[in-house]
Amino acid sequence: MPSRRDFMGGMGLGALVALGAVPVHAAMAAKPAFRAGSGRADIVFPASQFPIDGFTGQHDPLAVRVLLLDDGTTRLAIVVVDLTSIFDDLITAIKATVTDVAGIAAPNIIVSASHTFSAPHVFAAGQTPPGTDMKANAAAWQAVIQAARQAATRAFAMRQPARLGAGVGTSRVSVNRDVWTPYGWWLGADDAGDTDPTVSVLRIDRLDGRPLAVMTNFAVQSSVMDGSVSSTGGRLMTADLAGAAMRHVEAQYGPDATALFVVGAAGDQAPYLQASRPVVNADGQAGRIDIHEAGFAIVDLLGARLGAQIVDVAGKIRTADMPTLDIRRENIQVASQAFPPRTGRATGPVTTFAYTAGSPVSLPVVLVRIGDLALVGVQPELAAGLGARIRDHSPFAHTMVATMIDGGAKYMPDARSYDRYTYEARSSSFAKGAGEAACAQIAALLKQARPATR
Template identity: 60%
Template structure:
């Protein structure tokens, strides 16, 4: 899913609470931001022509899978050790590109990109991984918009799925790999199947690889998966003495935006309309030595790096699209450039920096309180 509605999040948490006794506030539901997979549309956001019978069938399948997985988890509860590590994986690129007519989407090697990959390793008492969690600032969108040569849709779990499969195959024994998308609002996979192009006259377009696209998924999935394994193999799991969750809100300034007016090309000017103050939910999850910062908006990569840099906790991960979605929250520079993300944001210029500083302050308060 590229996003998960509030209703779906609540339904998933209700199942988890029913089966496993986990309070809604202690669970997080995250989208992988994968475009090339069947989506479930909530009421009020259903595109014209959607087959609602199929839509409801997919939602029912989700709920069955969640109940089944939760039941299995409860029946196989066991002691575990946790460890966290980090490294780099160069599978992303900044997607904001300067054109003759303004900034648009593409691949900008000179732009800021964050190759940080964080890994949480959870081992059973036999020393073998039960689960590996990976966190990196890249969208799972290699095949975003790609079609068959005949115009049909192709289905894939994309980068997130390919990387997870690689990690699970490497460790075997039923190990589960989980993907948490980081601050990837202005990031794309380094190679995309239906890539954006800029023509000599400044106009923009796209070029699709069609069925050959799956090779890119395998290539980048293997690269990310192998980098995750490389980090996980350096981690020494230990007994976790900290397991807690804190939910807070940070206040930022909003701006007017309607999805119906999403940008369709570059511009040299744009009139932003600042709005009222709005609250952004933040979840701070402590697992062993790892602190996970989770937010709904799609942060720019530089903002995620900023939170990580100034966090008082050495092992800090930043995840976005957590417990719902709130579109883009770009850095200030993006507004000056009139980028796709800035023009598509429900948040005003400076909101991201304000949110990052507020989150760091909350982390410091948590640290000073002895947690």
């Protein structure tokens, strides 16, 4: 029987739906003051429905966070949900909820999973993999939609004149997860590997200077508790590293401020420490060493460390009036490979592997301009080096590269990863070179989106 992660990977290319380009809506004349609103709501799972997708309980809350922006001409919403990934039907339902509450059209709404690995997979009816508890899945679906409605309602009620600004800092809570072993490249923690420590922060203030929302983009998977089980054998839901960091930020600014985490190019990045640590045994087989509940101390430690850096960056940002909002949706063409390659999700290190070429595929790209900040959104989990390349070639003063936007499409590694036969390359639906080609095309789109004059 295929695992749930195999089932998710098989749906990756199905998520690459064709989206027509949406024209930019930019204000060219005098307009009302810029307004913003934000809201957060916990996803409440009925106790009677546990276990849900293998989880027997919950350690800390999963949440939906909503940010609404309005420059007088363009209105847009950014929604972040504490799930591993979000499939098309649930994305559609979340967008419909935000449209109903805030009146924002679906093309101007982006939905992102925070990518915690310790959350249930929530499927639409008719798309559930074998063995799914249909009643528990339906309850989880309703819990997510209810939280989305509550968060959007709070954000809509919170709307007010606002100012914003962006800044960057550095954090070392992540590490490259591809390591060399005598049997080939596998998962672990490589201190010498490529990583992107850049923490990008957008701060939105009320007119009195108090933060209304803080949005962070950082290249790390929220996977401290990935695969970890409690000493009694059950798994506990947790928003993991991103959730702990966002709660730290929200605690600094009070209950009326919302902190949103949009995961960056983290396909080959992991938290520096994990509760369930990947290892390769003497016989070359992959295994894990689990410290169980003790791992939540790592979540708290790394979350506080990342959260403190976000607060430090946010505190140095100078906010400004009247930012212009644009949003457009484009499609680029990239090379693919057959997925799952041969036997499906990689299960251990190898020293050779035969990739199977596929047909070119259309990759949706969302470009959001918020003043001097550009948010690039894609579905696949880019390698950190690819995210840094996009940012380095962007003409904007600040650029966030966000993945898991409006769906998921597994990994898009850099070319070297294919030569190393890494987990990401062998589990990808994209061919060698697709990542670099995508970077070049996205850089060109950013140049088109950047106006010649301000």
